[in-house]
Amino acid sequence: MAMDGNNPYELSVNEDDAQIVKLHFEEKGYRGLDKALMKRRDQWVDVPIHVAIFGSSGAGKSSFINVIRGLKESDKNGAELNVGQTTIEPIPYSHPNKHYLKFWDLPQLGSRAFSKDLYLKNANINKYDYFLIFTKSTYSEDDFWFAHQLQALNKKCYFVCTHMDIVVDSALKEDLNADQREVKIRVLTAIRDRLHKTIKDQKLKVDYVYLITTADVRKYDFPKLALRLIVDLTGRKWEAMALTLKVFAEDVIKQKRRALQKRVWIIALMSGLEHASHYYGLQFDVDIEPVLEEAQEYRRQFCLDEASIYRLARSIDTSVESIKKASSFKTNYAQLEDRGLVQQYKTLSVYDVSDGITKSFSPILGNLVSGSSPFGATYFVLNRLLDTMETDALRMIEYVKYRGAEL
Ligand SMILES: Nc1nc2c(ncn2[C@@H]2O[C@H](COP(=O)(O)OP(=O)(O)OP(=O)(O)O)[C@@H](O)[C@H]2O)c(=O)[nH]1
C-alpha cells in the first residue's frame, strides 16, 4: 500500500472532484466550501441505477427484490409475494436508503396477450444497467428468448436460481449420515453444471449462474452475486452500489472499504474548515465532527454498529457479547461515540506521516492543504480506522460463518 517512502497510505482521490473543489477555493475561498465538499461526498446518492428482474411466476423475484433492499415481507414497502405480476408495465421498487437505486419487476411474457415485439418495445431495455433472470429450477423458453435479445443488444445479464435452501435441506434429509459439507457441495455442483449446460445448449454466452436462497444474503452464491452487481458498474455507480448493498460478506466489505477510502481526502479537508477547534497536545486545530460522522458511517457500512451486531448475534443464536469477544475488535468503538476520537490524532505515527501526506496532496489540491492544516493527520487517522474496522468486520464474518455452520 505504500506510495512512497514516507506515505503509508495510497493517495486516493477522484481527480475531477479535486479539480472542482480546488477551483471553488481559488474563486470563492472558504465561502461555501463546506457545502461544496459535502456535495462531493454525497454525490453517489443521486446517481440512478436500474436493475431489471425477469423470470417466471414463483421464481422468487419479489422475495429477492425485498431481501436485496434489506426489507422483510412484513415491511410496508415490500414487494408482495405469491401474487403474480398482474400489470403489463415494469414495477419499480426503490432502495430505502438510496432512492435512485431501483429494482424493476418486469412483467412476464407467457400468458400475456401482447407479442414478443411489443414486449421488447415496452421493456425499454436501454434504461437498465443489468438484467437478472430468475428461476427456481429450470429456465423457460421465455427466459432464453429474453436472454438472446439481451445478448444481441450486448446487455449485461446474469442467471439466478433460487430455493437452494430447500434443495440442500432435502438432500441432507435423504442422507443423514453423510458429511453435510460434502452433500451441500455435491448438490450445488450438480445444479450448477446442469444449468450451465442448458444455457450453453441455447448458444448463450454465460459467465455466471448464481445459486441463492432469498432467505439469507450470506448463503451460497449470494455474496458473489452482490459482488458482481458492484464490480460491473464503474465510477459513481460503482461507489453507489458498494455503499448501498448490505451483504455481510468478505468481498462486499472489501468493496465498501475501497469506496470509503476514495472519499477520505474530502473528510480530511472538511476537518480543517472554520469550525476547527484547538485540542491540547495537537499542533493544528481540527473540526472533529465530520470525522466522527464519517467514522460512524464506516461502522454502519461494516455492520459494526450496535444494531447490526445485535441482528447478527440473533441470526446465529448467540449474544452480542460473545460476538464481540470472539471477534476481538481492534478498533476502540467507545472513542467513536464522542470526541474521544481526538485521541487517535495523538499517536506517534500521526506525527510521523501527516506532513508527508499533506505534501503529496499539494500538487492536486494546491493551497487547500498546507503544513498547518489537519489534512494529513485526518487522512491518516481515517485510513487507519478503515484498516482496523475492515479487519474487525472480516473477523466477525469468519466467526459468524463458523458459528452459523455449527447450527
Ligand atoms: N425456501 C425458499 N422459498 C423462496 C425462495 N425464494 C422465494 N421463495 C418463496 O417462493 C414463493 C414465491 O416467491 P415470490 O418472490 O413471490 O416469486 P415471484 O417470482 O415474485 O413470483 P410472481 O410475483 O408470481 O412472478 C414465496 O412463497 C416465497 O416465500 C427461496 O430462495 N427459498
Ligand SMILES: [Mg+2]
Ligand atoms: Mg412477484
